Amino acid sequence: MGAYLGLFRRELLLAVRQGGEIGLALGFFVLAVVLFPLGVGPEAEMLRRIGAGIIWVAALLAAVLSLDRLFAADHADGNLDLLALSAMPLEGVVLAKCAAHWVTTGLPLTLISPFLGELVDLDSAALPLLALGLLIGTPALSLLGAIAAALTLGARRPGVLSSLVVLPLYLPVLIFGAGAVEAGIAGTGARPHLLLLGALTLAALPLAPLAAAAALRQALD
Amino acid sequence: MLTYLANPARFMRASAAVLPYLGAATITVLAAGLYLALIVAPPDYQQGESVRIMFVHVPAAILAEGVYYVIAAASFVALVWRHPLADVGAQAAAPLGAAFTLVCLVTGSLWGRPMWGAWWVWDARLTSVLVLFFLYLGYIALVNAFDDPGRGARAGAVLALVGVVDLPIIKFSVNWWNTLHQPASILRLGGPAIDASMLVPLLIMAAGFALLFATLLLLRMRTALNERKARALRLAAPERRAAAPTDATPALR
Numbered sequence A: 001m002g003a004y005l006g007l008f009r010r011e012l013l014l015a016v017r018q019g020g021e022i023g024l025a026l027g028f029f030v031l032a033v034v035l036f037p038l039g040v041g042p043e044a045e046m047l048r049r050i051g052a053g054i055i056w057v058a059a060l061l062a063a064v065l066s067l068d069r070l071f072a073a074d075h076a077d078g079n080l081d082l083l084a085l086s087a088m089p090l091e092g093v094v095l096a097k098c099a100a101h102w103v104t105t106g107l108p109l110t111l112i113s114p115f116l117g118e119l120v121d122l123d124s125a126a127l128p129l130l131a132l133g134l135l136i137g138t139p140a141l142s143l144l145g146a147i148a149a150a151l152t153l154g155a156r157r158p159g160v161l162s163s164l165v166v167l168p169l170y171l172p173v174l175i176f177g178a179g180a181v182e183a184g185i186a187g188t189g190a191r192p193h194l195l196l197l198g199a200l201t202l203a204a205l206p207l208a209p210l211a212a213a214a215a216l217r218q219a220l221d
Numbered sequence B: 001m002l003t004y005l006a007n008p009a010r011f012m013r014a015s016a017a018v019l020p021y022l023g024a025a026t027i028t029v030l031a032a033g034l035y036l037a038l039i040v041a042p043p044d045y046q047q048g049e050s051v052r053i054m055f056v057h058v059p060a061a062i063l064a065e066g067v068y069y070v071i072a073a074a075s076f077v078a079l080v081w082r083h084p085l086a087d088v089g090a091q092a093a094a095p096l097g098a099a100f101t102l103v104c105l106v107t108g109s110l111w112g113r114p115m116w117g118a119w120w121v122w123d124a125r126l127t128s129v130l131v132l133f134f135l136y137l138g139y140i141a142l143v144n145a146f147d148d149p150g151r152g153a154r155a156g157a158v159l160a161l162v163g164v165v166d167l168p169i170i171k172f173s174v175n176w177w178n179t180l181h182q183p184a185s186i187l188r189l190g191g192p193a194i195d196a197s198m199l200v201p202l203l204i205m206a207a208g209f210a211l212l213f214a215t216l217l218l219l220r221m222r223t224a225l226n227e228r229k230a231r232a233l234r235l236a237a238p239e240r241r242a243a244a245p246t247d248a249t250p251a252l253r
Helices: A002-017 A021-040 A044-065 A068-076 A079-085 A090-119 A126-151 A158-186 A191-220 B008-040 B049-081 B084-116 B124-143 B149-181 B196-252
Strands: none
Touching: A002 A021, A002 A090, A021 A044, A021 A090, A044 A090, A044 A126, A044 A158, A068 A079, A068 A090, A068 A126, A068 A158, A079 A090, A079 A191, A090 A126, A090 A191, A126 A158, A126 A191, A126 B149, A158 A191, A158 B124, A158 B149, A191 B149, B008 B049, B008 B084, B008 B196, B049 B084, B049 B124, B049 B149, B049 B196, B084 B124, B084 B149, B084 B196, B124 B149
16 A cells, blocks of 8 residues: 555656646647637537537547556656566556546546636536536546556557547547536436446446556566 | 467468368358349338348448457457467457448448438447447557567457457447437338348348358468468578578588
8 A cells, every 4th residue: 555655646746747747638628628619619509519528528638648658658767667576566556557647637627627618608507517527537537548558558659559549448438428417408317427427437447457457567578 | 179279380271171161151152142132132112122231231230240259259368378379360350350340331321321311320339330440440550559569469459358348338328328319310220020031131141241251360360370480481581591601511612
C-alpha cells in the first residue's frame, strides 16, 4: 500500500512539475468544445440539443491525447523496468498510474464541465448529470486507455495507433455518458444510464489492469 | 491434434494434403449455393429480386462476427499454451474477417438503398458491425506496428481478448443507444420466419462462406510460414556469405 501511494504521489508530482500537463489536456478539452459552435453555428437551440454529446466526445479525445504519458516516458528512460522488478505487482503499478492519470485528466475535465455546459447553453438541470456522468465515467477512460497505452509501447506512431485501438472500446462510455444527460433533459430518468456507466467503470477497475499488465510484460520482454 | 500440428513442418505437410479437397469443396458448395440463391430461390413477394442480396449479406455477417471469435480463441491458445501456429492463424484470419465485415457493410448498404431509401441508417446492428470493422482495423494496425513481429503478435493477442470481452458490451450499449435515439423506425424485413425455399440456399451459402474462410485461412497461414522461412534465410544470408570464402577456396584451387 505504501509503495502504491508512493508511486501515485510520484506520478502526480511529475504531472504537476513537468510543464503543466494538466493544463494541456484541459486546454485541448475546452478548445475542442469551443470549436463546435464555430462549426455548426451559434444558435442556442441547436447547441442545447447536441451540447452533451460534444462535451463527451471532447472528453474522450482529451483522454486519448493524454494516454502516451502513462507509460511511454517511463519506458524510454528505463523506470518501467525498475517498476517491473520491484516487489509491487505490475497490476498495482498500472492501477497507481491510472489513478494518477485520472486525477490529472478526468477529474479536471469533470470540474470544468459545468462551465462548458453553460457555454453550449445546456439545461441547468442537466449540468449536474453531465458532471456526475463524467465523474463516474472518466475512470473507465483512464483504465481502458492504459491497455492501449501498454499495447502500443515501442510501436511505430504509437499515438495514432492507440487512438485507433481504444476509441471503439470507449464507445459504451460515450453512449451511457451522453445518454444520461439526454435522458435527464427528456425526463425519462438518467439513473439507469449512470448505473450502467458505473458498472463499466467497476468492471474495468479489476480487468483493465490485468490486461494492461499482461501487455506491459510483453513490452518489457 | 493441436500439439501434433504445432510443428510448422508437419502443419505444412498436413495442410498441403487437405487444401485441394477443401478448395474443391468450397467451389462446389459455393457454386451450388449461388445457383440455388440466384436462380432457383423465388423472389420475395415484397422485395422482389433484390432479396437475393441476402444470400451474400447474411453469410458475410455471420462470418464477420465468427472470425473475430476465431481470432480471440487462437489468441487465447497463443497466450496460454504458446502454440507456435496460433499466432500465425490469428494474424492470417484478421484481414479475412475485416474483408467479410466490409462485404457485409457494402452489401447491406446496397440492399438498404432500394429497401429503406438510404445507403446508411444508424440502426443498432449496422452500427455494431461498423464498430466491429474498426476493431479489426485496430487489431491489424497493432500487429503490424512493431519492428519485431513476435511483439506485434503478442500485443495483438492481448487486444483480441480485450476486444472479445468488450464486444458484447459494445453491442448492448449500441442497442441501448439506438432505442433511445430512434424508437422502432427500422423495418423488420421478411417477418419472423423465413421460408424453406430461401432458408436452404442461405444455409448452403453460409456453409460455402465458412469453407471459403477455412481455405483462405490455410492458404494465408502457409504463406505466412513460407514468408517467415524466407525472412530467416535472408537474415542468415550475410552470415553464410561471410562463411562462403572458406567454403569456396577448395573449389577455386
